[in-house]
Amino acid sequence: MREPMLDELLEEPIIRKVMLADGYSADDIRLLITQAGARAGFPVRSGPRDFKGFAALGCCVSRAAASPEPN
Numbered sequence: 001m002r003e004p005m006l007d008e009l010l011e012e013p014i015i016r017k018v019m020l021a022d023g024y025s026a027d028d029i030r031l032l033i034t035q036a037g038a039r040a041g042f043p044v045r046s047g048p049r050d051f052k053g054f055a056a057l058g059c060c061v062s063r064a065a066a067s068p069e070p071n
Contacts, residue, residue, distance in 0.1 A: 006030065006033065007026075010030075
């Protein structure tokens with residue numbers, strides 16, 4: 001059995017409900033994972049994503065960390 005791709009997870013009804021309740025969109029989550037991976041030294045890639053590299057980070061990132069820094 002393979003692990004689900006990020007896009008598959010973001011389409012799950014329960015995940016969508018949690019994101020809606022927390023004020024996040026699927027694009028917010030994709031950006032957060034891309035930024036966290038880049039900070040951890042994982043290459044940035046386009047196309048379907050999975051959690052294999054992200055799970056290795058072993059971290060949680062707050063909403064503040066996902067927000068752009070003020071100019």
